Amino acid sequence: xxxxxxxxxxxxxxxxxxxxxxxxxxxxxxxxxxxxxxxxxxxxxxxxxxxxxxxxxxxxxxxxxxxxxxxxxxxxxxxxxxxxxxxxxxxxxxxxxxx
Numbered sequence: 672x673x674x675x676x677x678x679x680x681x682x683x684x685x686x687x688x689x690x691x692x693x694x695x696x697x698x699x700x701x702x703x704x705x706x707x708x709x710x711x712x713x714x715x716x717x718x719x720x721x722x723x724x725x726x727x728x729x730x731x732x733x734x735x736x737x738x739x740x741x742x743x744x745x746x747x748x749x750x751x752x753x754x755x756x757x758x759x760x761x762x763x764x765x766x767x768x769x770x
Contacts, residue, residue: 683711683741687732700726707733713745715753723748 686692686708689700695708705726713721723745727733 683709683738685709685733685738689726704728706730709733709738709741711738711741711745713749713752715749720749720752 686695687706689695689705689708690697692700692708700708703726705728707727708724710722710724712719713723723741725741
């Protein structure tokens with residue numbers, strides 16, 4: 672995503688003043704009334720499969736424990752996407768063998 676240069680490093684990104692952060696679309700943050708943002712890229716094996724963004728409209732900053740929770744939240748969707756990919760691949764191979 673433009674403005675989040677380190678997203679592909681796998682390191683979660685945090686902006687605790689979203690309306691002022693250089694790497695955040697400030698107009699969007701202001702219109703959504705988001706004070707804090709965090710994001711983390713979802714990776715399965717060597718492939719990037721998505722990005723999870725969370726926003727906080729309250730005044731509490733995003734802390735290290737919140738980032739740990741963000742990482743935990745990504746576990747299930749990452750596994751589900753990988754399973755869907757494997758199922759699609761298996762079906763494709765089976766169809767190719769049957770035809």
